[in-house]
Amino acid sequence: MNSPKECNDNDDDGEKFQWHRSCIDDYNLLDLIGQGSFGRVFRSYCTVNGQECAVKCISKQNPQTNLQKIRTEVYIHIRLNHPNILQLFTVLEDSKAVYLIMEICNGGSLAQLIAKQKSQNSIRPILPYKLIGSLLLQICDALDYLHRNSIVHRDLNLNNILLQRPYCSKSSTTTKIKLADFGLAIDQRLMSKHRSPSTTTINHQPNDDNDDLFGSTICGTPGFISPEIWNQIPKSVSSKSDIFSLGSIVYACITGQTPKNDIILDNSFPPMAADLITKLLNHNPEKRLEINQIKQHIFVIGHIDSRRLNPIEKTTNTLRMSIDSKQNVRMYFRNDNLTIDVYQNGSLINIHHNHEEKYNFYDLPEKYWKHYQLIIKFINLVRSKTRKIIIYCGDWFKQQPNNGKPTKKFINKCTLMNDGHFEINVYDRILDENQCYRLDEITANNNNNNNDNDQFDFKPHLDKLFKLYSIIYQLEQTLEIQSETIGIDLFPITIGCDSMKSMNESNTNTTANNGTRLTENNSFLTSKILRSIPINGIGHAIQFTNGSIKVNFDDGSDLCMDRDNRIYYLHDGILDRFHKNDKLPDFIVDKLAQIPQVIERLKIS
Structure with a gap:
């Protein structure tokens, strides 16, 4: 995992972060693609390298502009490097404004996608469940990276999740996202340093600025703000605050609305989605799910993808698993006397116990989730080998x-x-x-x-x-x-x-020195190294689990003997192969004379 660069505790704030003195004229500002209270974002391109980018312009003449907060945002953002986090390339400044030069996303925001889909379809879910699961997995990866580096985003909402490219439901079941806007983010390591009276690294203004440094002010977007931030509970803001916001995002992706107060999950929510949302929006931060628990939740994992998998059947003491020629999957659980058949890449599920039950994936009852997760593990294993x-x-x-x-x-x-x-x-x-x-x-x-x-x-x-x-x-x-x-x-x-393959076919028509054809299969299969030792005066000896012995001689040559006494000799890029009945050249005989000593050393190693 790439982590932010460490700070120098001896530097004051002006030395810790250096503004890049460069001319904004190197960038052509084209159309306006975003606007907020503190700045506007333009689609742009750099005239120096011709690359497209986004430029966020923050006016210094705006009385609401707080340059200290901008420094804090840049200090956090410019160190981040993750495929699901919008990259901040550099920062420019002149007498009028501060310019953040960032990666551009041409697909708009998640809020815009939901609004578009909502106008076309008022039936839940607004976004397909499979797409929601994919988005959640990417957001979790970004949050995991931030939280491991002690950074809390604090403003996770639909507008700050950007789509790298426009989403088209007809040609794709998912899309890549980037987490953006670190204007309210806090670095908890920096907070701990400020709590120490002997450490001062940034000269903040009193009251509000200092409170915000410690995460004690109300901030964020209504509907996505955790209870501990709303209630301004001292020193309570943590990574769990972002988890609450994630629950609001799931709710909005399904309903098209921001959750308000205590939400009621009616029958229009499938059991998997209701379970996940409830655990994310828990008012007690300690009871909210961890990132790894979210990623392993059955809703996020999603239904299986058995496309392109060849027919296979496996049996253990407790399970019998199979994939047929139509990519349908069956798993029999011996201990429960339960059979689950999965059709159409996991969309349809038949369960055979005392009687037959049929479900769509997202309506699968919770009592079968653990069984289904075993099916997912089986499919993922087969996919990894396909x-x-x-x-x-x-x-x-x-x-x-x-x-x-x-x-x-x-x-x-x-x-x-x-x-x-x-x-x-x-x-x-x-x-x-x-x-x-x-x-x-x-x-x-x-x-x-x-x-x-x-x-x-x-x-x-x-x-x-x-x-x-x-x-x-x-x-x-x-x-x-x-x-x-x-x-x-x-x-x-x-x-x-x-x-x-061509070389092996050619070798079958190649004769050894005495004219004998090498038609045998000389593959050593998938042998592994059993012992590997240096031997003074000879070179380096290796013994494999299948009984073969290989010697890397000090003169740069290599000789290998397999358990059928076939010999392979490589020197100066030329490979010679000899059958056990072949007449061997003198230089091979000289090498073989050292093999008994090699074997003895391997035995005692």
Whole structure:
């Protein structure tokens, strides 16, 4: 998780945040896209780099303008870096105004989307439940990032949730959002410093400004303000205040109205939505849901997506799970003698117990939620193993930039999985086997030092991998839209030629030194490292769980023996393979003479 930069406690406020001295003439202000009490927002573009952006203009001549509060807003906002938070690029200032240069969202606000949908449809829900669940998940991700960094937004409402692109119900079931406007946000770490009499970092005005620093003033948007803020309970404002606002957002997405006083959830609310709203709008902050509980709530998780999943059947001691050729899902719970059938990607549910019951997903009774969550886990597991886009990389990753020679290991294909993860396949030319890594895990471990000589080094390839991922992601989005437009599912797809398959087919027609054909399957399958040790005077030895032994010799060559005594030898980018009955070259015999010593060292390690 990216976190805000730390502050220097020894700096005063003027030194802590430096206004960027630059000319607003570098930006062409086009049409007005937003307006509030303290400023106006224009769609703009930068004449220096040609990038589109949004510019928030805050007049210094407005008597309501408080430059100290603007500094506080910028101090918080400019440090944030999250895909669901509107990015503040820089701040400009002249004698007339302060200008916040921000990321632009062309889809309007959530308030505008609800108003548009409400005018077209007065029947609840105003927004589709699936869309609401997707929006909630993104808002939760943004709030989780803020709260982990001790920041409380305090003004979470429909106008401050922006859509990156216009939403079209005919071509998409979701849309990407950005959380905006940090004018009322507070940094609780800064609050704790101010509570200490020995620490002063910002020269605030007395009374209202100081109260607002500690979150003790009434602020926010009516209908979204938590009870503790309304009642001005001292030192009570926390991340739980944002959770209350989130409950109001869910209510508004369903009804098209802002909740007032104690709301009554009638039968028009499905059980899942009523349960979630009730737990979010609890007047006791301590009883409101945590972020991780919201993300795991059955309403937010939503109904299953079994599209593109191949038929499968699994059985455990307590469960029998299956997906048929039409992507219908069945799960039998032995202990409860209960069977649940799920049709139309989770929209329809049949339950067989003592009698048959039929439900739409969002009307599913609470007593079956835990059963259904097990079905969701099963589907997500299958989705994580199902390929969506496969791209063979050819020679793009195969050559070393320093000497141009082929590497022992190289990236030969990448795969976008159905659950959104991006997998990188590394081929080992010695073992003739593949290992899969996830891009997010590679990034997380990028700064970790690994001394294992057999570990693949991704650092030289990260820029290419991110570029490839960006291309594949854009392709996926385009094909998803085209699939819905023409009514034909275009996934899964494969791009490029499988060079390893071609090489293996070529190898079946290749003879060894004595003319023997290598037609056997020489795959080491998915073996894992059992032991890995350095040996003085020889090199580095590795023993695998399938019995194979590999030696990285000090002269740069590699020799591997599998349990069938087949030998693989790599030197200067050339791979030689020998069958156990082949006559071996002298240099291979010399290498093999050191194997007994290697085996002995591995045994005692």
